[in-house]
Amino acid sequence: MAEKNITEITDENFKNEILESPTPALVDFWAAWCGPCRAIAPVVEELAAQFQGQVKIGKLNVDENPKTPGQYGIRAIPTLILFKNGTVMEQITGAVSKSTLETAIKKTL
Amino acid sequence: MKASNYDLIIVGGGPAGLTAGLYAQRSRLNTLLIERLIPGGQILTTDWVDNYPGFPEGISGFDLIDKMRRQAERFELPIISDDALSLTLEGPEKVITGTQGVYKAKALIIACGATHRKLGAPGEGLLSGKGVSYCATCDGPFFREQEVAVIGGGDTAVQEAIYLTRFVKKIYLIHRRDQLRATRILQEKALSNPKIQPVWNAVVEAVQGTDQVESITVKRVDGSPGESISVQGVFVFVGIQPTTAWLQGALPLDPQGFIQTNSEMETIIPGVFAAGDCRQKRFRQVSTAVGDGATAVFSAERYLEAL
Numbered sequence: 001m002a003e004k005n006i007t008e009i010t011d012e013n014f015k016n017e018i019l020e021s022p023t024p025a026l027v028d029f030w031a032a033w034c035g036p037c038r039a040i041a042p043v044v045e046e047l048a049a050q051f052q053g054q055v056k057i058g059k060l061n062v063d064e065n066p067k068t069p070g071q072y073g074i075r076a077i078p079t080l081i082l083f084k085n086g087t088v089m090e091q092i093t094g095a096v097s098k099s100t101l102e103t104a105i106k107k108t109l
Numbered sequence: 110m111k112a113s114n115y116d117l118i119i120v121g122g123g124p125a126g127l128t129a130g131l132y133a134q135r136s137r138l139n140t141l142l143i144e145r146l147i148p149g150g151q152i153l154t155t156d157w158v159d160n161y162p163g164f165p166e167g168i169s170g171f172d173l174i175d176k177m178r179r180q181a182e183r184f185e186l187p188i189i190s191d192d193a194l195s196l197t198l199e200g201p202e203k204v205i206t207g208t209q210g211v212y213k214a215k216a217l218i219i220a221c222g223a224t225h226r227k228l229g230a231p232g233e234g235l236l237s238g239k240g241v242s243y244c245a246t247c248d249g250p251f252f253r254e255q256e257v258a259v260i261g262g263g264d265t266a267v268q269e270a271i272y273l274t275r276f277v278k279k280i281y282l283i284h285r286r287d288q289l290r291a292t293r294i295l296q297e298k299a300l301s302n303p304k305i306q307p308v309w310n311a312v313v314e315a316v317q318g319t320d321q322v323e324s325i326t327v328k329r330v331d332g333s334p335g336e337s338i339s340v341q342g343v344f345v346f347v348g349i350q351p352t353t354a355w356l357q358g359a360l361p362l363d364p365q366g367f368i369q370t371n372s373e374m375e376t377i378i379p380g381v382f383a384a385g386d387c388r389q390k391r392f393r394q395v396s397t398a399v400g401d402g403a404t405a406v407f408s409a410e411r412y413l414e415a416l
Contacts, residue, residue, distance in 0.1 A: 034247040035153030035171045039146040042190065063250075073320050075251040075342070076238040093238030095153075097145050097192045099208045 005048035009058035011067040017058060019086040024108045025056040026101075029079045031063050036095035037078040043098045044080075047105065055105055084108050115141045117409055118205060118214040120193050123150030124395045125385025126220035127177040127186075128402030134184035136410055141212060142181075142188045143205065149174045150222045151349070151386070152395060154244040155265075156272045160292075161395045170246075173395070193221070196359040198378055215416060216380045216409045219356070219368060220402060223349035223386040223393075228260060232316035233345070240322025241343045245269035248342075249276045257342035258283055258325055260313055266346035267291035267299045273344065274304045281338055283308045285330055308338075316343055351387045363389050374405035380412050 007017055009027055018025045028044045030037035048057040062069045062077060072081060072088070082090040082104055090104045119129045122144030133140040142148075152158070155170030164173070182188070191207035196217075198204075203217040225243040227233060233241055242248040249272065257277050259270040262284035268291070270280050282299065287309045289296045299305050311327040314335060318324070322343055328335040351366045360376060363369055367389035374382045384401035386393045 031247075031250070033250065034244075035149065035155075036146075036244060036247055038171070039149055039153055042147055046190075073239050075240055075321070076242050076244070076248045078247075079238055091238070094243075095146055097208075098190075099192055 004045070005052050005057065006045065007056060007058040009060040009065070009068075011065040014060070014065075014068045017056070018083055021056045021083070023054060023056050024082060024084045024089070024105070025058060026080060026082050026105065028057070028059045029062050029069050029074055029077050029081070030059060031061060031077055033063075034077050040078050040080075040095045043101065046098060047101055050102075051105060054109060082108055114202075115139050115212070115214040116413055117141075117216045117218065117406075118143065118203070118212055119218045119220060120205065121150065121220035121222050121385070121387070122148030122178070122188060123152060123220060123222045123385060123398065124174070124177060125222070125398040125402040125405075126150075126218070127174070127181045128399045129218045129220060129384060129406050130181040130186040130188070130402075131177075131184060132403050132406035133409070134181065134186045136406065138406075138410070138413070140186060141214070142186055143191050143193055143207065143212065144188060145192045146190070148178045148188060151224070154246055156246040156269070158395060193355055195355055198359055198381065203380060216382070216412055218374075218382045218384055218402075218405045218409060219353075219360075219376075219387060220384045220398075220405075221352050221355075221387050223351045225345065226348045226350045228313055228316075228345050228347060230313045230315050232318065233343075236316050236318050236322050236343075239320060240318060240341060241316060241345065243345055245272050245344055248344075249273050252277050252342045254278050255341040256281075256339065257344060258313075258338060258340045259344045259346065260284075261346035261348070262286060262289040262291060263346065263348065264291045264295060267295040269344060269346055270305055271295065271298050271302065274302055277304065277342070280305045281308050281340065282306065283311050283313060283325075283327060285310065285312050311335075313343070349386060349393070353387055365389075372404075373408045374401055375408055380409075382409055 116138040119142045152170040159167040191209040310330040368383040382405040384405040385398040
Protein backbone atom coordinates (compact mmCIF):
# COMPACT_ATOMS: atom_id res chain seq x y z
CA MET A 1 0.00 0.00 0.00
CA ALA A 2 2.39 2.68 -1.16
CA GLU A 3 0.03 5.04 -2.97
CA LYS A 4 1.32 8.50 -3.65
CA ASN A 5 0.66 11.05 -0.89
CA ILE A 6 -0.76 8.38 1.41
CA THR A 7 0.99 7.43 4.64
CA GLU A 8 0.75 3.86 5.83
CA ILE A 9 -0.41 4.02 9.43
CA THR A 10 0.28 1.25 11.93
CA ASP A 11 -0.40 0.78 15.63
CA GLU A 12 3.22 1.83 16.19
CA ASN A 13 3.29 5.08 14.22
CA PHE A 14 -0.33 6.18 14.80
CA LYS A 15 0.49 8.56 17.68
CA ASN A 16 3.42 10.13 15.93
CA GLU A 17 1.93 10.38 12.43
CA ILE A 18 -1.69 11.20 13.25
CA LEU A 19 -2.21 12.44 16.81
CA GLU A 20 0.88 14.63 16.67
CA SER A 21 0.45 15.69 13.05
CA PRO A 22 0.91 19.45 12.61
CA THR A 23 -1.86 19.42 9.99
CA PRO A 24 -5.32 17.81 10.24
CA ALA A 25 -5.13 14.10 9.43
CA LEU A 26 -7.62 11.70 7.84
CA VAL A 27 -7.25 7.97 8.51
CA ASP A 28 -8.98 5.37 6.34
CA PHE A 29 -9.47 2.18 8.38
CA TRP A 30 -9.73 -0.65 5.85
CA ALA A 31 -9.18 -4.35 5.17
CA ALA A 32 -8.64 -6.44 2.07
CA TRP A 33 -11.81 -8.49 2.69
CA CYS A 34 -14.09 -5.44 2.48
CA GLY A 35 -15.64 -4.54 -0.90
CA PRO A 36 -16.75 -1.02 0.03
CA CYS A 37 -13.21 -0.30 1.30
CA ARG A 38 -11.93 -1.07 -2.19
CA ALA A 39 -14.72 1.10 -3.61
CA ILE A 40 -13.66 4.09 -1.58
CA ALA A 41 -9.88 3.68 -2.08
CA PRO A 42 -9.68 5.75 -5.30
CA VAL A 43 -11.63 8.55 -3.64
CA VAL A 44 -9.15 8.62 -0.76
CA GLU A 45 -6.28 8.74 -3.26
CA GLU A 46 -7.86 11.69 -5.05
CA LEU A 47 -8.31 13.53 -1.76
CA ALA A 48 -4.68 12.87 -0.86
CA ALA A 49 -3.56 14.57 -4.07
CA GLN A 50 -6.05 17.40 -3.72
CA PHE A 51 -5.18 18.29 -0.11
CA GLN A 52 -1.46 17.55 -0.33
CA GLY A 53 0.38 19.61 2.27
CA GLN A 54 -2.84 20.70 3.97
CA VAL A 55 -4.15 17.39 5.32
CA LYS A 56 -2.21 14.22 6.05
CA ILE A 57 -4.02 11.21 4.62
CA GLY A 58 -3.26 7.76 5.95
CA LYS A 59 -4.53 4.22 5.60
CA LEU A 60 -4.59 1.73 8.45
CA ASN A 61 -5.10 -1.97 7.76
CA VAL A 62 -7.32 -3.21 10.62
CA ASP A 63 -6.22 -6.81 10.11
CA GLU A 64 -2.57 -6.03 10.75
CA ASN A 65 -3.20 -3.27 13.32
CA PRO A 66 -6.05 -4.24 15.67
CA LYS A 67 -5.10 -1.95 18.58
CA THR A 68 -5.91 1.46 17.11
CA PRO A 69 -9.34 0.53 15.70
CA GLY A 70 -10.13 -1.00 19.11
CA GLN A 71 -9.25 2.29 20.83
CA TYR A 72 -11.73 4.18 18.65
CA GLY A 73 -14.46 1.55 18.99
CA ILE A 74 -14.41 0.76 15.28
CA ARG A 75 -16.60 -2.22 14.45
CA ALA A 76 -17.42 -1.36 10.86
CA ILE A 77 -15.27 -0.56 7.86
CA PRO A 78 -14.57 1.48 5.91
CA THR A 79 -14.44 4.04 8.72
CA LEU A 80 -12.71 7.36 8.12
CA ILE A 81 -11.69 9.50 11.07
CA LEU A 82 -10.62 13.09 10.73
CA PHE A 83 -8.26 14.28 13.46
CA LYS A 84 -7.09 17.77 14.35
CA ASN A 85 -4.52 18.27 17.11
CA GLY A 86 -5.11 14.70 18.25
CA THR A 87 -8.87 15.16 18.61
CA VAL A 88 -11.54 13.35 16.60
CA MET A 89 -13.31 15.99 14.51
CA GLU A 90 -15.48 13.63 12.49
CA GLN A 91 -16.01 9.88 12.16
CA ILE A 92 -17.62 8.63 8.94
CA THR A 93 -18.63 5.01 8.36
CA GLY A 94 -19.40 3.42 4.99
CA ALA A 95 -18.49 4.15 1.41
CA VAL A 96 -19.54 7.78 1.16
CA SER A 97 -19.08 10.08 -1.83
CA LYS A 98 -16.07 12.27 -2.41
CA SER A 99 -18.09 15.43 -1.81
CA THR A 100 -19.10 14.25 1.69
CA LEU A 101 -15.44 13.77 2.62
CA GLU A 102 -14.40 17.03 0.97
CA THR A 103 -16.97 18.96 2.99
CA ALA A 104 -15.76 17.34 6.23
CA ILE A 105 -12.11 18.09 5.42
CA LYS A 106 -12.79 21.71 4.45
CA LYS A 107 -14.58 22.29 7.76
CA THR A 108 -11.42 21.41 9.70
CA LEU A 109 -9.03 23.52 7.64
CA MET B 110 -17.30 23.39 -15.37
CA LYS B 111 -16.85 21.48 -18.57
CA ALA B 112 -19.85 20.40 -20.61
CA SER B 113 -19.63 17.32 -22.80
CA ASN B 114 -22.09 15.94 -25.31
CA TYR B 115 -22.93 12.28 -25.65
CA ASP B 116 -25.49 10.09 -27.38
CA LEU B 117 -26.10 8.22 -24.16
CA ILE B 118 -25.20 8.70 -20.54
CA ILE B 119 -25.60 5.87 -18.06
CA VAL B 120 -25.79 6.81 -14.40
CA GLY B 121 -24.63 4.01 -12.11
CA GLY B 122 -22.04 1.27 -12.45
CA GLY B 123 -23.73 -1.77 -10.94
CA PRO B 124 -24.78 -4.83 -12.97
CA ALA B 125 -27.54 -2.89 -14.83
CA GLY B 126 -25.33 0.08 -15.71
CA LEU B 127 -22.31 -1.98 -16.76
CA THR B 128 -24.47 -4.22 -18.96
CA ALA B 129 -25.99 -1.12 -20.56
CA GLY B 130 -22.47 0.22 -21.10
CA LEU B 131 -21.35 -3.01 -22.77
CA TYR B 132 -24.32 -3.07 -25.15
CA ALA B 133 -24.07 0.65 -25.92
CA GLN B 134 -20.38 0.41 -26.80
CA ARG B 135 -21.03 -2.53 -29.08
CA SER B 136 -23.73 -0.45 -30.77
CA ARG B 137 -21.12 2.28 -31.30
CA LEU B 138 -23.07 4.88 -29.35
CA ASN B 139 -21.02 7.73 -27.97
CA THR B 140 -21.51 6.70 -24.34
CA LEU B 141 -20.41 7.77 -20.88
CA LEU B 142 -20.96 5.92 -17.62
CA ILE B 143 -20.96 7.98 -14.43
CA GLU B 144 -20.35 6.17 -11.14
CA ARG B 145 -20.17 7.72 -7.68
CA LEU B 146 -17.45 5.39 -6.32
CA ILE B 147 -15.95 2.49 -8.23
CA PRO B 148 -18.30 0.26 -10.22
CA GLY B 149 -20.14 -2.23 -8.09
CA GLY B 150 -23.04 -1.01 -6.09
CA GLN B 151 -24.74 -3.30 -3.62
CA ILE B 152 -23.04 -6.39 -4.97
CA LEU B 153 -19.72 -5.16 -3.56
CA THR B 154 -21.04 -6.10 -0.14
CA THR B 155 -22.37 -9.52 -1.20
CA ASP B 156 -20.00 -12.24 -0.09
CA TRP B 157 -21.06 -14.92 -2.54
CA VAL B 158 -23.35 -15.17 -5.58
CA ASP B 159 -24.71 -18.64 -6.37
CA ASN B 160 -27.66 -17.64 -8.54
CA TYR B 161 -26.02 -15.84 -11.46
CA PRO B 162 -25.66 -18.30 -14.33
CA GLY B 163 -22.31 -19.00 -15.94
CA PHE B 164 -20.39 -19.57 -12.70
CA PRO B 165 -20.99 -23.21 -11.79
CA GLU B 166 -18.96 -22.91 -8.58
CA GLY B 167 -20.49 -19.54 -7.63
CA ILE B 168 -18.49 -16.33 -7.50
CA SER B 169 -17.82 -13.56 -4.99
CA GLY B 170 -19.77 -10.36 -5.52
CA PHE B 171 -16.54 -8.42 -5.89
CA ASP B 172 -15.13 -10.74 -8.55
CA LEU B 173 -18.40 -10.82 -10.49
CA ILE B 174 -18.63 -7.05 -10.78
CA ASP B 175 -14.91 -6.82 -11.58
CA LYS B 176 -15.48 -9.16 -14.53
CA MET B 177 -18.49 -7.12 -15.67
CA ARG B 178 -16.45 -3.93 -15.54
CA ARG B 179 -13.54 -5.48 -17.43
CA GLN B 180 -15.88 -6.79 -20.09
CA ALA B 181 -17.38 -3.31 -20.64
CA GLU B 182 -13.91 -1.77 -20.65
CA ARG B 183 -12.74 -4.26 -23.28
CA PHE B 184 -15.14 -2.39 -25.55
CA GLU B 185 -13.70 0.90 -24.31
CA LEU B 186 -16.61 2.09 -22.20
CA PRO B 187 -15.57 5.40 -20.61
CA ILE B 188 -16.30 5.31 -16.87
CA ILE B 189 -15.89 8.46 -14.83
CA SER B 190 -16.14 8.96 -11.11
CA ASP B 191 -18.60 11.68 -10.20
CA ASP B 192 -21.63 12.14 -8.01
CA ALA B 193 -24.73 13.07 -10.03
CA LEU B 194 -26.51 15.80 -8.10
CA SER B 195 -29.38 16.80 -10.33
CA LEU B 196 -31.03 16.24 -13.68
CA THR B 197 -32.69 18.75 -16.00
CA LEU B 198 -34.86 17.56 -18.81
CA GLU B 199 -35.95 20.85 -20.37
CA GLY B 200 -35.31 20.96 -24.09
CA PRO B 201 -33.97 18.15 -26.27
CA GLU B 202 -30.87 17.59 -24.15
CA LYS B 203 -30.73 15.74 -20.87
CA VAL B 204 -28.37 17.57 -18.56
CA ILE B 205 -26.77 16.00 -15.51
CA THR B 206 -24.98 18.19 -13.02
CA GLY B 207 -22.35 16.44 -10.97
CA THR B 208 -19.81 17.66 -8.46
CA GLN B 209 -17.03 17.57 -11.08
CA GLY B 210 -18.84 18.64 -14.24
CA VAL B 211 -21.95 19.05 -16.34
CA TYR B 212 -22.82 16.23 -18.75
CA LYS B 213 -25.20 16.40 -21.68
CA ALA B 214 -26.69 13.60 -23.74
CA LYS B 215 -29.51 12.88 -26.13
CA ALA B 216 -30.62 9.87 -24.10
CA LEU B 217 -30.19 8.72 -20.55
CA ILE B 218 -30.25 5.39 -18.74
CA ILE B 219 -30.66 5.71 -15.02
CA ALA B 220 -29.25 2.68 -13.22
CA CYS B 221 -28.39 4.38 -9.97
CA GLY B 222 -29.45 1.44 -7.84
CA ALA B 223 -30.47 1.26 -4.25
CA THR B 224 -29.00 1.14 -0.81
CA HIS B 225 -29.91 -0.66 2.41
CA ARG B 226 -32.93 0.51 4.33
CA LYS B 227 -32.55 1.41 7.99
CA LEU B 228 -34.63 -0.01 10.82
CA GLY B 229 -35.67 3.39 12.05
CA ALA B 230 -35.33 2.24 15.67
CA PRO B 231 -33.97 4.52 18.40
CA GLY B 232 -30.25 3.97 18.95
CA GLU B 233 -29.64 2.67 15.43
CA GLY B 234 -28.07 5.85 14.06
CA LEU B 235 -26.03 6.59 17.16
CA LEU B 236 -24.55 3.08 17.24
CA SER B 237 -24.04 2.77 13.50
CA GLY B 238 -20.46 1.58 13.00
CA LYS B 239 -20.35 0.75 16.73
CA GLY B 240 -22.08 -2.58 16.48
CA VAL B 241 -24.88 -1.68 14.08
CA SER B 242 -23.87 -2.85 10.61
CA TYR B 243 -25.36 -3.12 7.13
CA CYS B 244 -22.50 -5.19 5.66
CA ALA B 245 -21.66 -8.64 6.98
CA THR B 246 -18.65 -9.13 4.69
CA CYS B 247 -17.15 -5.83 5.90
CA ASP B 248 -17.82 -6.10 9.60
CA GLY B 249 -18.31 -9.79 10.41
CA PRO B 250 -14.68 -10.32 11.49
CA PHE B 251 -15.09 -7.70 14.24
CA PHE B 252 -17.58 -9.99 16.01
CA ARG B 253 -15.55 -13.17 16.45
CA GLU B 254 -17.00 -15.42 19.17
CA GLN B 255 -19.68 -12.86 20.01
CA GLU B 256 -23.47 -12.93 19.91
CA VAL B 257 -25.23 -10.87 17.27
CA ALA B 258 -28.70 -10.24 15.87
CA VAL B 259 -29.54 -10.35 12.18
CA ILE B 260 -32.71 -8.46 11.33
CA GLY B 261 -34.79 -9.52 8.32
CA GLY B 262 -36.06 -12.65 6.61
CA GLY B 263 -35.33 -12.16 2.91
CA ASP B 264 -32.49 -13.53 0.79
CA THR B 265 -29.95 -10.97 1.95
CA ALA B 266 -30.68 -11.40 5.66
CA VAL B 267 -30.57 -15.18 5.52
CA GLN B 268 -27.52 -15.41 3.25
CA GLU B 269 -25.57 -12.96 5.41
CA ALA B 270 -26.62 -14.76 8.60
CA ILE B 271 -25.17 -17.97 7.15
CA TYR B 272 -21.99 -16.08 6.26
CA LEU B 273 -21.69 -14.68 9.79
CA THR B 274 -21.77 -18.15 11.34
CA ARG B 275 -18.10 -18.53 10.37
CA PHE B 276 -17.19 -15.77 12.85
CA VAL B 277 -19.78 -15.40 15.58
CA LYS B 278 -20.84 -17.66 18.43
CA LYS B 279 -24.59 -17.20 18.06
CA ILE B 280 -27.07 -15.40 15.81
CA TYR B 281 -30.60 -14.35 16.70
CA LEU B 282 -32.40 -14.14 13.35
CA ILE B 283 -35.18 -11.67 14.01
CA HIS B 284 -38.06 -11.63 11.57
CA ARG B 285 -41.46 -10.00 11.69
CA ARG B 286 -43.29 -13.01 10.27
CA ASP B 287 -43.52 -16.66 11.35
CA GLN B 288 -41.55 -17.90 8.36
CA LEU B 289 -38.67 -16.68 6.22
CA ARG B 290 -39.18 -15.10 2.82
CA ALA B 291 -35.76 -16.18 1.52
CA THR B 292 -35.21 -18.76 -1.23
CA ARG B 293 -35.89 -22.29 0.07
CA ILE B 294 -32.30 -23.49 -0.20
CA LEU B 295 -31.13 -20.58 1.97
CA GLN B 296 -33.91 -21.20 4.52
CA GLU B 297 -32.90 -24.85 4.81
CA LYS B 298 -29.24 -23.94 5.33
CA ALA B 299 -30.01 -21.30 7.93
CA LEU B 300 -32.58 -23.21 9.94
CA SER B 301 -30.37 -26.29 10.16
CA ASN B 302 -27.39 -24.30 11.43
CA PRO B 303 -27.08 -24.70 15.21
CA LYS B 304 -25.63 -21.18 15.56
CA ILE B 305 -28.77 -19.54 14.16
CA GLN B 306 -31.74 -19.13 16.48
CA PRO B 307 -34.83 -17.66 14.79
CA VAL B 308 -36.94 -15.19 16.71
CA TRP B 309 -40.32 -15.18 14.95
CA ASN B 310 -42.99 -12.48 14.83
CA ALA B 311 -40.68 -9.90 16.31
CA VAL B 312 -39.52 -6.41 15.38
CA VAL B 313 -36.70 -4.38 16.87
CA GLU B 314 -37.99 -1.57 19.05
CA ALA B 315 -34.66 -0.09 20.11
CA VAL B 316 -30.92 -0.66 20.05
CA GLN B 317 -29.21 -0.04 23.38
CA GLY B 318 -25.65 0.75 24.33
CA THR B 319 -23.48 3.69 25.25
CA ASP B 320 -20.30 3.45 23.16
CA GLN B 321 -21.05 0.02 21.71
CA VAL B 322 -24.15 -2.05 21.11
CA GLU B 323 -25.08 -3.93 24.28
CA SER B 324 -28.60 -5.18 23.61
CA ILE B 325 -31.75 -4.84 21.56
CA THR B 326 -35.35 -4.71 22.64
CA VAL B 327 -37.76 -6.67 20.49
CA LYS B 328 -41.50 -6.29 20.38
CA ARG B 329 -43.77 -9.18 19.50
CA VAL B 330 -46.01 -8.51 16.53
CA ASP B 331 -48.98 -10.11 18.34
CA GLY B 332 -48.73 -7.50 21.11
CA SER B 333 -47.36 -9.87 23.77
CA PRO B 334 -44.63 -8.41 25.96
CA GLY B 335 -41.28 -7.67 24.35
CA GLU B 336 -37.91 -8.78 25.60
CA SER B 337 -34.35 -7.58 25.77
CA ILE B 338 -31.71 -9.66 24.01
CA SER B 339 -28.06 -9.16 24.88
CA VAL B 340 -25.98 -8.84 21.67
CA GLN B 341 -22.77 -7.09 20.65
CA GLY B 342 -23.76 -6.64 17.03
CA VAL B 343 -26.89 -5.88 15.02
CA PHE B 344 -26.83 -6.62 11.29
CA VAL B 345 -29.72 -4.96 9.50
CA PHE B 346 -31.06 -6.41 6.22
CA VAL B 347 -34.63 -5.14 6.02
CA GLY B 348 -34.81 -4.29 2.35
CA ILE B 349 -33.59 -1.51 0.16
CA GLN B 350 -34.40 2.05 -0.76
CA PRO B 351 -33.64 3.51 -4.19
CA THR B 352 -30.93 6.17 -4.41
CA THR B 353 -33.18 8.47 -6.39
CA ALA B 354 -33.37 11.59 -4.20
CA TRP B 355 -31.36 13.48 -6.84
CA LEU B 356 -34.17 12.84 -9.37
CA GLN B 357 -36.94 14.42 -7.34
CA GLY B 358 -38.74 17.06 -9.35
CA ALA B 359 -37.21 15.85 -12.62
CA LEU B 360 -38.77 12.40 -12.90
CA PRO B 361 -41.97 11.01 -11.39
CA LEU B 362 -41.17 8.51 -8.63
CA ASP B 363 -43.48 6.14 -6.80
CA PRO B 364 -44.15 6.71 -3.07
CA GLN B 365 -41.10 4.57 -2.17
CA GLY B 366 -38.91 6.54 -4.58
CA PHE B 367 -38.63 3.91 -7.33
CA ILE B 368 -38.72 5.00 -11.00
CA GLN B 369 -41.74 3.83 -12.97
CA THR B 370 -41.08 2.32 -16.40
CA ASN B 371 -42.81 0.03 -18.84
CA SER B 372 -41.37 -3.37 -19.79
CA GLU B 373 -39.12 -1.66 -22.38
CA MET B 374 -37.48 0.38 -19.55
CA GLU B 375 -39.02 3.62 -20.85
CA THR B 376 -40.00 6.24 -18.29
CA ILE B 377 -42.77 8.66 -19.14
CA ILE B 378 -40.14 11.09 -20.41
CA PRO B 379 -38.97 10.33 -23.96
CA GLY B 380 -35.29 9.47 -24.08
CA VAL B 381 -35.05 8.69 -20.38
CA PHE B 382 -34.81 5.04 -19.43
CA ALA B 383 -34.29 3.26 -16.10
CA ALA B 384 -32.76 -0.13 -15.33
CA GLY B 385 -32.01 -2.29 -12.32
CA ASP B 386 -32.87 -1.87 -8.65
CA CYS B 387 -33.85 1.81 -8.91
CA ARG B 388 -36.78 0.78 -11.10
CA GLN B 389 -40.19 -0.14 -9.75
CA LYS B 390 -40.43 -3.91 -10.14
CA ARG B 391 -41.10 -7.08 -8.21
CA PHE B 392 -37.86 -9.07 -8.35
CA ARG B 393 -34.44 -7.49 -7.81
CA GLN B 394 -31.52 -9.76 -8.65
CA VAL B 395 -28.22 -9.43 -10.52
CA SER B 396 -29.79 -11.50 -13.29
CA THR B 397 -32.83 -9.21 -13.62
CA ALA B 398 -30.68 -6.06 -13.46
CA VAL B 399 -28.54 -7.34 -16.32
CA GLY B 400 -31.65 -7.96 -18.42
CA ASP B 401 -32.92 -4.45 -17.66
CA GLY B 402 -29.61 -2.93 -18.76
CA ALA B 403 -29.62 -4.70 -22.11
CA THR B 404 -33.28 -3.85 -22.75
CA ALA B 405 -32.73 -0.19 -21.86
CA VAL B 406 -29.99 0.14 -24.49
CA PHE B 407 -32.18 -1.54 -27.09
CA SER B 408 -34.91 1.02 -26.37
CA ALA B 409 -32.46 3.94 -26.24
CA GLU B 410 -31.12 2.98 -29.68
CA ARG B 411 -34.63 2.98 -31.17
CA TYR B 412 -35.17 6.40 -29.60
CA LEU B 413 -31.89 7.80 -30.95
CA GLU B 414 -32.54 6.45 -34.46
CA ALA B 415 -35.91 8.21 -34.57
CA LEU B 416 -34.49 11.61 -33.61
